[in-house]
Amino acid sequence: MTEKDVIIIGGGPAGLCAAKILADQAVSVLLIDRDHHLGGQLIKQTHKFFGSEKQYAKNRGFEIAEILIKDIRDKPNVTTLLGATVAGVYHDHVISAVKDEKYLKYRAKAFIIATGASEKALAFENNDLPGIYGAGAIQTLMNLYGIIPEDEVLMVGSGNIGLIVSYQLLQAGVKVKGIIEALPVIGGYKVHATKLKRLGVPFYMQHTVKRAIGKETLEAVEIVRLTDDFKEIAAETKIIKTKALCIAVGLSPSSQLLGMMDVAMKYVKELGGLVPVLNETNQTSDPHIFACGDVSGIEEASAAMMNGYIAGLGALKQLGRAHPRHDELLHMYHHELELLRHSSYGEKTLAGLKKLGGGPYAN
Amino acid sequence: MLIKTGVPTKEMVAEKFPSEEALKKPKAILECYEAIPCNPCATSCPFGAIVIEDGMTSIPSLLAEKCTGCGQCVVACPGLAITVAQIVNHKVLFKIPYEFTPYPRKGEIWKGLNRRGEIICEAEIQNVIANINAKTALVTVIIDRVHLYDFATIKQL
Numbered sequence: 001m002t003e004k005d006v007i008i009i010g011g012g013p014a015g016l017c018a019a020k021i022l023a024d025q026a027v028s029v030l031l032i033d034r035d036h037h038l039g040g041q042l043i044k045q046t047h048k049f050f051g052s053e054k055q056y057a058k059n060r061g062f063e064i065a066e067i068l069i070k071d072i073r074d075k076p077n078v079t080t081l082l083g084a085t086v087a088g089v090y091h092d093h094v095i096s097a098v099k100d101e102k103y104l105k106y107r108a109k110a111f112i113i114a115t116g117a118s119e120k121a122l123a124f125e126n127n128d129l130p131g132i133y134g135a136g137a138i139q140t141l142m143n144l145y146g147i148i149p150e151d152e153v154l155m156v157g158s159g160n161i162g163l164i165v166s167y168q169l170l171q172a173g174v175k176v177k178g179i180i181e182a183l184p185v186i187g188g189y190k191v192h193a194t195k196l197k198r199l200g201v202p203f204y205m206q207h208t209v210k211r212a213i214g215k216e217t218l219e220a221v222e223i224v225r226l227t228d229d230f231k232e233i234a235a236e237t238k239i240i241k242t243k244a245l246c247i248a249v250g251l252s253p254s255s256q257l258l259g260m261m262d263v264a265m266k267y268v269k270e271l272g273g274l275v276p277v278l279n280e281t282n283q284t285s286d287p288h289i290f291a292c293g294d295v296s297g298i299e300e301a302s303a304a305m306m307n308g309y310i311a312g313l314g315a316l317k318q319l320g321r322a323h324p325r326h327d328e329l330l331h332m333y334h335h336e337l338e339l340l341r342h343s344s345y346g347e348k349t350l351a352g353l354k355k356l357g358g359g360p361y362a363n
Numbered sequence: 364m365l366i367k368t369g370v371p372t373k374e375m376v377a378e379k380f381p382s383e384e385a386l387k388k389p390k391a392i393l394e395c396y397e398a399i400p401c402n403p404c405a406t407s408c409p410f411g412a413i414v415i416e417d418g419m420t421s422i423p424s425l426l427a428e429k430c431t432g433c434g435q436c437v438v439a440c441p442g443l444a445i446t447v448a449q450i451v452n453h454k455v456l457f458k459i460p461y462e463f464t465p466y467p468r469k470g471e472i473w474k475g476l477n478r479r480g481e482i483i484c485e486a487e488i489q490n491v492i493a494n495i496n497a498k499t500a501l502v503t504v505i506i507d508r509v510h511l512y513d514f515a516t517i518k519q520l
Contacts, residue, residue, distance in 0.1 A: 047441065048403075048440075048441035049441055050399055051419070052401075052402050052406070052418070053406060057401060057403045058403035058407070171462060171464075185367055186366055189399055189442065190365055190369065191395065191397070191442025191444045194370070194515075195442075196369065197369035197370055198476055198480050198515040199476070199516065199518070200480025200481070203368065205367060302400075339418065339420055340400045342417075343398055343399050343420065346400070
């Protein structure tokens with residue numbers, strides 16, 4: 001069994017920033033990711049990021065991943081384990097990870113869980129037809145492997161992911177047949193919506209997918225108009241021919257490992273689902289376990305980075321090796337989070353955190 | 364309107380433009396309608412011409428007299444929401460961000476689109492700067508002045 005001071009599970013923006021804080025201190029760190037590369041969802045993001053310089057704003061997502069990876073790559077105290085899935089977590093602070101069909105065992109004094117989120121699905125007739133994708137799959141195909149899914153795609157969901165992936169599809173030369181949205185208002189940043197609109201992409205507001213049509217693969221999609229209280233108006237349907245449908249209807253925290261760890265959790269709709277209760281250093285009810293990023297509530301990557309730094313600071317303190325600038329940095333990262341949440345989009349997160357309780361949000 | 368259709372109203376657009384007198388020199392049009400926490404426009408401006416109150420949580424405003432129309436903010440804005448406009452007699456020169464390949468080439472005639480994606484005019488490509496700030500090209504086009512408040516982007520036909 002290998003022993004480490006801190007094990008970070010998940011190498012996306014949150015996990016990488018946690019590692020970055022720890023990398024400069026005299027602690028041993030193991031960063032595990034089930035994928036074969038670090039960066040999480042950042043590596044598929046070809047758009048420029050919002051925020052400020054502290055979140056590397058105006059760099060593209062994949063460039064931010066490169067910056068963060070470079071910061072920890074040559075640190076002798078940080079080891080990475082890629083292509084490994086953490087499958088078991090035990091009460092004596094031991095975890096087992098599966099790599100190359102072998103179980104590897106590790107023990108650590110502190111754990112940082114940064115496992116991110118998974119995509120929500122949408123239930124409709126024939127939703128298993130080939131040609132129906134999640135937005136993450138399309139981004140992986142297109143932006144990681146350079147493969148376009150089809151020459152035309154219909155998007156479901158006008159949140160930031162739906163809007164950004166639609167723009168990326170256009171950049172790849174794919175026709176975007178339209179964007180379907182159940183709500184009467186566009187969910188994501190309006191600047192993303194205006195970019196699509198000025199290129200002629202139609203928005204079907206207050207619509208949802210009724211059924212997918214096709215024999216062996218997707219040929220068309222029937223959409224139906226919704227009332228303000230989301231009831232289908234049977235007489236108002238429309239058939240849109242398309243070879244691919246992309247589902248981008250939101251994310252839910254991948255909190256299964258935290259569930260195994262018996263930490264206090266709550267279902268908070270505003271945060272995307274089941275999330276851990278955290279204190280001001282992102283510490284769970286088990287003092288050895290910290291959480292950051294989408295697993296502790298769905299937000300933008302910029303907020304995940306700030307929470308990663310905070311969890312790193314928390315883990316150092318738990319080890320009795322508090323960062324020399326602990327108070328100052330903690331205050332700074334919380335201030336950045338406050339700024340990032342200071343918008344109509346942040347209100348939902350703030351409401352969720354208030355419901356969740358704990359940490360600096362208890363009041 | 365904007366939140367339902369992705370298209371700002373004429374009034375919303377007009378408010379973002381400096382006076383036509385001021386536009387005899389090139390000025391940035393900050394078409395940012397929504398306060399999202401973001402500030403690369405302000406931090407990229409070499410002349411301190413873009414102000415965001417509270418650092419990054421409000422909508423940016425332009426100090427038109429300080430703006431030289433250099434276009435740094437056009438390629439810095441993550442929302443591709445900034446252009447530079449200059450009125451020259453009966454024409455307007457627009458500097459716009461462009462992120463599709465192939466890039467236009469100087470001298471070509473492309474189509475000008477409005478904010479709904481409808482073709483409204485011809486757009487003569489006057490200049491293309493392809494390599495500043497990570498892959499967003501800065502394209503200068505010339506269009507008829509009557510389209511000043513309608514022109515949004517270009518498309519090759």
